Amino acid sequence: MQQRMLDRAKKKLIKEREKLLADVNHIRSEELDKSQKNATGELSGYANHMADGGTDTIEKQISLGLISNEEAMLIRIDKALRKIEDKTYGVCELCKEKISQERLDAVSYATYCIKCRSQEENKNNNKV
């Protein structure tokens, strides 16, 4: 891949990384906020607390799910940035063919070409 394209991809990845980090921090601080409110809320009646507890748990699971999604993306982005450094960026990890520019524009941290990606998806439907 041309240096110009690598530089472009790198800039894009760094931007995405910053955005993700900000999101994760945002979710984390909201979560912290909630648990602090819960701690003081414990003084106000047992029944209320139990009722709140149910939804809080679900909300917490949702935001923890969000965090792990975003962290998984961060890992992919870091990996892609490392690939840019060692000049293996844009090469499919499975078939070693070049990943199309179109796909890299859409998914800048892609490590598989579109063909291998769909083969992997067929092998394991649960895999995201």
Ligand SMILES: [Zn+2]
């Ligand atoms: Zn491939």
